[in-house]
Amino acid sequence: MSICFAPMEGITGRLFRSAYEEVFPHTVDKYFAPFIASGVTKGVAGKDLKELSKENNKGFFLVPQLLTNDNRDFANTAKTLQGLGYDEINLNLGCPSKTVVSKRRGSGMLTDTEKLDAFLEEAFSFCDQNGIKLSLKTRLGMKEEEEFVRLLSIYDRYPAHELIIHLRLCTDYYKLPLRPKWFDYAVQNSKLKLVYNGDIKSRREMEEIQKAYPDADVMIGRGFLMRPWMLEESVSGTSGEVLGREIPEAFRKFWQFHDLLYQVYKKEMPGERAVLFKLKELWFYMAESFDTTSQERGRQNKKAMKAIKKSQHLTDYEGAISILRHMG
Numbered sequence: 001m002s003i004c005f006a007p008m009e010g011i012t013g014r015l016f017r018s019a020y021e022e023v024f025p026h027t028v029d030k031y032f033a034p035f036i037a038s039g040v041t042k043g044v045a046g047k048d049l050k051e052l053s054k055e056n057n058k059g060f061f062l063v064p065q066l067l068t069n070d071n072r073d074f075a076n077t078a079k080t081l082q083g084l085g086y087d088e089i090n091l092n093l094g095c096p097s098k099t100v101v102s103k104r105r106g107s108g109m110l111t112d113t114e115k116l117d118a119f120l121e122e123a124f125s126f127c128d129q130n131g132i133k134l135s136l137k138t139r140l141g142m143k144e145e146e147e148f149v150r151l152l153s154i155y156d157r158y159p160a161h162e163l164i165i166h167l168r169l170c171t172d173y174y175k176l177p178l179r180p181k182w183f184d185y186a187v188q189n190s191k192l193k194l195v196y197n198g199d200i201k202s203r204r205e206m207e208e209i210q211k212a213y214p215d216a217d218v219m220i221g222r223g224f225l226m227r228p229w230m231l232e233e234s235v236s237g238t239s240g241e242v243l244g245r246e247i248p249e250a251f252r253k254f255w256q257f258h259d260l261l262y263q264v265y266k267k268e269m270p271g272e273r274a275v276l277f278k279l280k281e282l283w284f285y286m287a288e289s290f291d292t293t294s295q296e297r298g299r300q301n302k303k304a305m306k307a308i309k310k311s312q313h314l315t316d317y318e319g320a321i322s323i324l325r326h327m328g
């Protein structure tokens, strides 16, 4: 069973991936890069080429992701990626953002199934001719979970390298409850290699999925942001679902990862505002893992998160995180 790191636009870029791999080597079998917003005329942007160059993604397996509904754009971008050294790529059929869906990309492609089918026909034919493996990352549908029956029957007609299923509808966005029964449906009705995605937030939860679906792979996104250490062998017990000094190895690894990321962002990003923006976004998830079981810890936690959010300069930020670093 493989473990995949989910693509998360704005978060899991090359600096993040390299830092994660350095602190948690070989935890993840495959990283998926956030989508490339390519276009027929504009091609692939210089910043995306930098994000995806092999030079900037050393020591781990990376799969780039396309977000397009245009076969010419798909072919150009796939060719560019092949030129960078990638023979496996992924197509985004799940992004629920309004700007993406309104252009009928991402999960916006799930409504017109005839168009989707025609797009896939040409895309898979292109990949076949060019020796490229194409995987799909989908949601269950746009508004109704029954849409998945038709979608799966379409996907199953193609030789997708794997089918990653985020077990939500487009309209569920990221928060509404997962619809896991549809993974059973997929297992029973698909011949494709399947990847379970959605709400895996601890080693215990991952092991439950593994047990239930021994032939499937798993993809983890926000769980790795909340608890980057969650699959560490050296962390005892239930993988330390809360972060505190009681689990010293998790606590140490968490700060090692944070500090490395902080150093790299400071070195590579243009100015402290950009660094703070990135870190604040990450703390939205990381805050989840801190122990709030006692009133005192809960209070300190809140105080630190407020200070992180308010920080305007790196010195403010360093002051704010020191509250958490020394929480015991």
Ligand SMILES: Cc1cc2nc3c(=O)[nH]c(=O)nc-3n(C[C@H](O)[C@H](O)[C@H](O)COP(=O)(O)O)c2cc1C
Pocket (backbone or CB within 6 Å): 006, 007, 008, 009, 010, 011, 033, 034, 035, 065, 092, 094, 095, 137, 166, 174, 197, 198, 199, 200, 219, 220, 221, 222, 223
């Ligand atoms: C901030 C953010 C950015 C995301 N960006 C992408 C993306 O670029 N491509 C994609 O296929 N999914 C993207 N996703 C969806 C995740 O890959 C994943 O499918 C989703 O978060 C559910 O998995 P999880 O519960 O393990 O996080 C994003 C999710 C979040 C929260």
